[in-house]
Amino acid sequence: MKNSLLLAGLLAGTLLLGSCGGKETAAEPTLYDRLGKTEGIARIVDGLVANVGAETATTNSAMLRTHKPMLDAVNGVNGQAPTDPMRLQRLRNNFIDQLGEATGGPLAYNGLSMLTAHRGMNITASEFSVWRNQLEASLNSNNVSATDKAALYVIVDKMHDDVVGH
């Protein structure tokens, strides 16, 4: 009798633990999931890249100033052959990896640190905010919710000091 009570107690304990464990493993969708996984993040990044390319709102286009070396390498200068046609593609893929990792997804970013990547560009706070507006426009056209946008800005805004002023 004593033994069977003990057994029942153990069994109940195991079931209880099992169900708690089950609850824990039924993971909430991460920001990565909510953004539509790699495909969704790729659409957001492609929108950002297109918006940055089309940006003309600022005097002497801030975007054009910082991106000129890259665009020259991709397009070639004065009819010369491009020196690095895949450079924009690499930036795009790196950015997808970076966001895919930072939002809790399975991607791994292997690019430069933000400080190293932007050193020498002397990016200003207002250029950063123009860039951020282009990101916002892409998030809006991809129907990202206000909550998910806020969560993404927490990630992006943490990089501000590494990107700006170097």
Ligand code: HEM
């Ligand atoms: C939080 C904001 C930003 C993030 C997360 C970000 C992300 C990145 C990443 C992942 C790279 C590639 C690094 C590598 O090659 O390994 C990069 C490079 C670059 N970023 Fe940013 N960036 C940000 C802000 C900006 C801003 C504000 C500008 C300009 C106004 C800018 C202009 C560039 C340029 C021109 C490159 C170099 C591309 C090349 O030379 O191939 N970035 N950025």
